[in-house]
Amino acid sequence: MSADRQEQQQDPQPTQKKQEKTEKQKNLYEPYVTPRPLYELLRVIAIVVLHLIARIRIRGRYNIPRKGPYIIVSNHLSWTDVPLVPLHVPGRVVYMAKEELFYSKLGWLVRFLGAFPVKRNWADRQAIRAAGEQLQKGKVFVIFPEGTRSKSRALGKAFNGLGMIALRAGVPVLPVAIWGSENVLKKFGAEVTISYGEPLHLKPKGAKMTREDIEEATETVMLKIAEMLPPQYRGYYGDQPPVVKES
Template identity: 40%
Template sequence: MTYYRLFRGIFRIIFSLVFRWQVIGREHIPKEGPVILCANHISLWDPPLLGSGIERQVHFMAKEELFKIPLLSFLITKFGAFPVKRGAGDRAAIRTTLKLLEDGKIFGIFPEGTRSKTGEPGEAMPGVAMFALKSQAAVIPVAIIGPYRAFRPIKIVYGKPIDLTSLREAKSGSDVLKETSDLIMARIKELRDQHLP
């Protein structure tokens, strides 16, 4: 946790001085218990931005290739990342995520699965719905409003938890996964639209 706080402090200085960040909705983050932060994805800066805006530590999946680069592997591990094999269901990464949530931690995920080339939020992959439905975590939509340009404001907005009670009580299946993914992405888009300059 010491390394995490150090790196978070460095990123906060960068976001404050270089990008003049604005953080909205911190009060929506539960002070304890499992949380899934679901954000749109526009830049490589998004993971540290998502984690730097709140006090609790955020854990992330990161593509396994990054963990083969010695210094980068050390840094992202200390910042709460763990490896995932992209392009296939990585059971180890899934188990790690569910265990983190079971232990009451915060998991950050970008439902689109990749960065948006246009800056507009896209379609959500089913993975976010699986984690949301298989856990009792508070699911928080997050809007990142850029672009990241020096001395131009970057905004991160944490929304209210999404009520997934009825979906969690429904029978599992592809329809429920899609409905859940679509709902999460819709809330992210709503937040973004509400806070666009």
């Protein structure tokens, strides 16, 4: 048997595995839908447990829209931010989470929470498309645009995917500032403050969205979050003008 013929017989298996891997990755972008009774039960349990182990103060609850679609954008200090930030948000939420989590031991939990992956090192158009699809379905979309937790507590520079998603979807953006959550797992009764700002309505300057529009939209949201945070948490956006105008 010739080497070429042997190679042809061996090719289908790697190709099939590659197709299966691609299909699996594609499915990750469709968030798992937890049955509503179970979702509401877990929601109540989360509220009770978090209020038992921490002293949670909520500011600006009246700014939370009653229903989607809209985008929640928050700074990120601890994995406890995932349940804390949308704690009192009515309805279901979906998350964008770093791709690495989906292939870790906690991958099943990340999926169960209704998250889909994003590649952080470059513009992940598939993730941006998935976010838009969820917003078209009327979902509430939660994003932590720094891409990772801040170990120093300081607000880091955001990825511009935030601005692209917001401008493409044309839905309100709810800026959220959270602090104290970095102590929840270290100290019983830690004080946590969650501040919800007024929804922002972001639009491109012209008929066509530009890179400048995307960068400006991202900065507008992050400056608003920085404005709501205590000075020691403002980090990258701390030396920026505190007043933010909606575009």
